[in-house]
Amino acid sequence: MHRIFSLLLAALAITLNLRAQQSNFEIFWKEIDEAMEQGLPETALQKLTPLRAEAIARGDLAQEVKAKLYELRIKAEKDPKLTGRLLADAEKFTVQLKASAEKGLMYLMLAESYSNYLNKHSYRLRER
Secondary structure (H helix, E strand, O other): OHHHHHHHHHHHHHHHHHHHHHHHHHHHHHHHHHHHHOOOHHHHHHHHHHHHHHHHHHOOHHHHHHHHHHHHHHHHHHOHHHHHHHHHHHHHHHHHOOOOHHHHHHHHHHHHHHHHHHHHHHHHHHOO
16 A cells, blocks of 8 residues: 555656746747747847756757757848758757657758748859
8 A cells, every 4th residue: 555655646747847847948949939930030049058958958859859840940030041051060960869749840840940941042053
């Protein structure tokens, strides 16, 4: 009986800890989304740095990838001329990820981004 109670208590502690971690990320994302809605991309970028560090520290790959995608999107919207460099940065990030669903998703997004970039800039290639 004591053993079952201990197991239930441990399961409850783990569940509460996971909820606390998740709510911590929810607070970060709420602040980032509010900054974006207010037209403050630099503020959003600054808030992404600690979020990404927290995700890396906790080993939360989904949060890390989401933060990287937000970062890339904000930078691309801020300066569209950086798109090529940002795609290269995204590719470096993707290569270093462990084999996972997130890595596959990043490769799909990269393929779509490269396709969009090619379609948008194909006239330059044809002029060569």
